[in-house]
Amino acid sequence: MELELRTVVYAKKVEIRNVPVFACTDCISYEVLQPVKPDLKECISKLGEEPNKQDVLFGEQNELADLFHEQLLARPNATDQEMQDQMQHAVKERINLLLDILGYAQKSGDAEWIETTQRRLGQLSGFVWQAHFSNAV
Template identity: 80%
Template sequence: MRKSCRCGHVMELELRTVVYAKKVEIRNVPVFACADCVSYEVLQPVKPDLTECISKLGEQPVKQDVSFGEQNELADLLHEQLLAWPEATDQEMEYRMKEAVEGRINLLLDIMSYAHKAEDKAWIEDTERRLAQLSGFVWQAHFSNAV
């Protein structure tokens, strides 16, 4: 998955490890990278959750390894799809991601139903957060200038 860089070259979407405070490795963060000008850009829909994840770690975090997919549903789905279809074209990945997002939303709605039946407020809030991470994602908004 690609998009145009400010320098005019192509940025590729990659899953990167973000190192915070030289102690915490946050794995599988979706990042656009330009090999030409060496610039990086976190995929916009996951940026707020990455910021929140880092803020929860604090200024003096303990050494640890964090999977960003556990913090963000979209990052988790991108990781799954990129592993399953490493050679997919942008159009194929768009289709696969739409299918995966739809399937995950349906699963989360089922989970929400069980959470409501169980009257588990924490479970409901967590499921709502996870649904919100997926419900606003529109492929073209983030890959519209793909090369």
């Protein structure tokens, strides 16, 4: 299986772009990457049962999806090992950035900013490459 970014169509009206999925070329099946599933479900639930026609960039909902998008755009022909190295580095860099942002948000006392930054950190903090990719490639 290969990691790809796909567009998920919901209710024939909403296109949720850049969702990381595993794609099997042999059986033509797709599986959403496990760590992003909860945020995809939340995104869909917020849209409601009869949403308006729209495009949604999933990277705005999920920090890990945003990093995958950045890395796959930057190095589309990377080997599995290169992608693993890139993602591990990118996750560390993003966590450091978000920790800096969190510190500033806390100093400013902005509760909404603190909550948003903590949510974004949570989306990255538990990600372990081997746990999600060792059986997929």
